[in-house]
Amino acid sequence: MSEKINEQEMIRFIAGRTKADPKAISLILKHEQAFISSAKANAKGEVDIDSDDLVDYVLSRRDIKLDELTVESVLEAEMDYLMDKGLAGYLD
Numbered sequence: 001m002s003e004k005i006n007e008q009e010m011i012r013f014i015a016g017r018t019k020a021d022p023k024a025i026s027l028i029l030k031h032e033q034a035f036i037s038s039a040k041a042n043a044k045g046e047v048d049i050d051s052d053d054l055v056d057y058v059l060s061r062r063d064i065k066l067d068e069l070t071v072e073s074v075l076e077a078e079m080d081y082l083m084d085k086g087l088a089g090y091l092d
Contacts, residue, residue, distance in 0.1 A: 010029075010081050010082075011026060011029075014074055014077040018074050024064075024066055025074055027063060031061050032075065035049070035053075035057045035058070036049060051072075051075065058075075
């Protein structure tokens with residue numbers, strides 16, 4: 001992607017949607033990035049991320065003290081932000 005994500009803007013967007021603490025949002029996004037980085041790309045170079053696996057991974061981190069619904073809400077709001085910016089989409 002040539003467009004750089006403004007992380008602070010994205011965190012404000014997510015916080016506005018979810019009412020989650022910006023520090024907690026940053027932590028969730030950090031763990032999400034680690035999960036995605038370890039995922040294997042398919043033959044087309046695409047990485048297919050199962051959202052349930054991602055939520056379970058984030059919740060399994062010892063520094064995450066949030067409930068499942070909050071983590072899911074943060075990740076969904078992040079996806080909305082990225083799709084609004086044209087940086088992500090869902091695979092059929």
